[in-house]
Amino acid sequence: MFSVPQSSKSEFLDKARQAREERKGQKEKERAAILIQALVRRFLCRCRLQKQIRKEVDDYFQASETGTSKRNALSIFKIARKLLFIYRPEDKMKFEKLCRAILASMEVENEPKVWYVSLALSKDLTIPWLKQIKDVLWTCCQLLKNLKPDILQDNKLVTLYLTMLVTFTDTLTWRIVRGKGEALRPALTRICENIMGHLNQKGFYSILQILLTNGLARSKPSLSKGTLTAIFTLSLRPVIAAHFSENLLRSFLIHIMSVPAIISHLNVLTPEVKTHDLLRKFILFLSREEQCLDICVCLEGSHTLCLLGNLIQLGYLNEKVLEEEANHFVKDLTDMLSYCQRYVSQKKSNLTHWHPVLGWFSQTVDYGLNESMPLVTKQLQHLWGVSVIRTLFSDVLSKKLESQEPTPPPPQPSTSQNNLPVKNLFKRAFQKSASVRNILKPVGGKRVDSAEVQKVCSICVLYQTALSTLTQIRLQILTGLTHLDDLLPKLWAFICELGPQGGLKLFMECLNNDTEESKQLLAMLMLFCDCSRHLIT
Incomplete structure (x- = not known):
């Protein structure tokens, strides 16, 4: 009698659910x-x-350019904070003006x-100032990455942004540290390091690598002389x-020293740039095999x-360091050539x-470097230069061969002598230093594990690796290698002294x-044979 029909109950529930869903949707x-x-x-x-x-x-x-208002450090700071807050790529012109204003204030x-x-x-x-200058300088770096130095307008911007970086990474040009402000230099130097x-x-x-x-x-x-000097100076400052x-040092080797022929360009454009004994530090750093391999794998x-090529030219330009660190230098070059040889x-x-x-090389070749390969080849040529x-x-060439014969006076040039076969070069090379009979005589007596023999062997391994790579x-x-008349005769005399007999x-x-020592000794003989064959054939 009082029961509600089932259909009415279902309708009521449906309406309630629909109303709830409508409210939720709303x-x-x-x-x-x-x-x-x-x-x-x-x-x-x-x-x-x-x-x-x-x-x-x-x-x-605009007000600063027209002279209606005078700039000061605080006003530049405030306007820079505003510009950095809304900075977008389309604000490059405004940022350029900001950099010029900052540099002008420093002058x-x-x-x-x-x-x-x-x-x-x-x-x-x-x-706040330290954070701002960091942001400004990093923005300069990001803009440098996309500039092309061979375009005149871009070249001007490169100079501007590099000047910003050079100015605020060292206190050298800051007028605030002159005179009585000298006491502030240590604190400001730490800011630069930060x-x-x-x-x-x-x-x-x-x-910097992209720019170089x-x-x-x-x-x-x-790159002009000033630009190249600025970039190299900037690259050295963090290291120093x-x-x-x-x-x-690792970052410097990977990003700066791997730039093709940078030492050659520095030597031509800015030979007065101080290198802070970098060659010795590079040689000692790379003398650890795992560090040298890490550099090669990265590059x-x-x-x-x-x-x-850059290391070889540095060695050529720093003969004293090369002489003092010859063993490590030879090892470093051999390791790098061996990596390439793989x-x-x-x-x-x-x-x-x-x-x-x-x-034919099984790694990816950067064809963008092909244009600079002639310069890299010239750098490599120093390795087999006189x-x-x-x-x-030096250990081999400093020796005097026994039974030296007096050197005959040079013959007068004639047409027939100019046409001598190349084979006579080999004969004259031996005759100039000693008689062939005494050179070929095995004398023995030099221990193969001596430091002198090990050094000469490692050098021969270097040149053999270069020949095969x-x-x-x-x-x-x-x-x-065969340009020096006395190298081959004295190298052969050195070989004849090896071993007990x-x-x-x-x-x-x-x-x-199949030992490392045996391979090094054989490399010495192989180098002599390769050079002799080159002279004869």
Whole structure:
């Protein structure tokens, strides 16, 4: 009698559910509308704010240019903070004006309130100023990455941003530390080190590498003397500030010393640049096999070859260091050449690429470096040049051969003598130093484990590795090694002194022993044979 029909109950529940879903949908629509309105309002507000700030920045620089208002450090700081807050790629012109304003403030004489760096001494502004200058300098770095030094307008911007970096990474040009301000130098120097540390963490060396490669990886460099000096100075400052720490030496080797022929360009454009005994530090750093391998793996073959060329030219330019660190130098070069040799192939395949120095190479080749390969090859040629050969083979070349014959006076040039066969070169090379009979005489008596023998063996291994790795300039290497008339005779005399009895018995035994010492001794004999064959054929 009082029961409710089942259909009415279902209808009631359905209506309640529909009403609940409608209320839920309505709330979601309201929430979505509010969110959209908030986003639009935020966007419009941000646009208005950016427009207002850009107008303030433009008005500030316009007033400064017309002379209606005088700049000071605090006003530059405030306008820079506004610009950095809304900075976008389209604000590059405004940022350029900001950099010029900052640099101009640093050039004013006897007005400390105008110097931008004076804010670093303000108790309230030190930390904000430090953060601001870090942001400004990193923005300079990011802009440098995309500039092409061979374009005139870009070249001017490169100079501007490099000047910013040079100015605020060292206190050398700061007027605030002159005279009575000298006491402030240690504190300000630490600020500079802090700035450089921040830039390094962000990728400072990668930026410099890109800039150097854009300007130097070509047949004719597009970097001027001042620009190249600035970049190299900037690259050295963090290393010097960190007292040549291994981490920064590694970054320097990977990003700076691997730039093709950078030492050659520095030597031509800015020979007065101080290198702070870098060669010795590089040699000792790379003398650890794991560190040398790490560098090679990071660079791969093409850039390892560029690093090799730069190190060789540094050795050529620093003969004293090369003489003192010859053992480590030879080991470093051998390790790097051995790494490249792993990927040198004898013939073309689907996995190889052509390299103008290495030949068929199984690693990816950076074809952007091909234009600078002639310069890299010239650097490599120092390794078999007279100066380096005399330094490395000093133990061999300093020996006097027995039964020296008086050197006959040079014959008068004639047409018939100019056509002598090449074979006579080999004969004359021996006759000039000693009689062939005495040179070929095995005397023995020199221990193969002595330091002198080990050094000569390692040098021969280096040149043998170069012959098998640098396949496209193999003949150049052999020609350089045979250029000195007394090298081959004295090397053979040195070989004849090895072992208890001398002769080939020692080398026959080496063929049966698969040890590192045996390989080094055989490398010495192989180098002599390769050079002799080159002279004869």
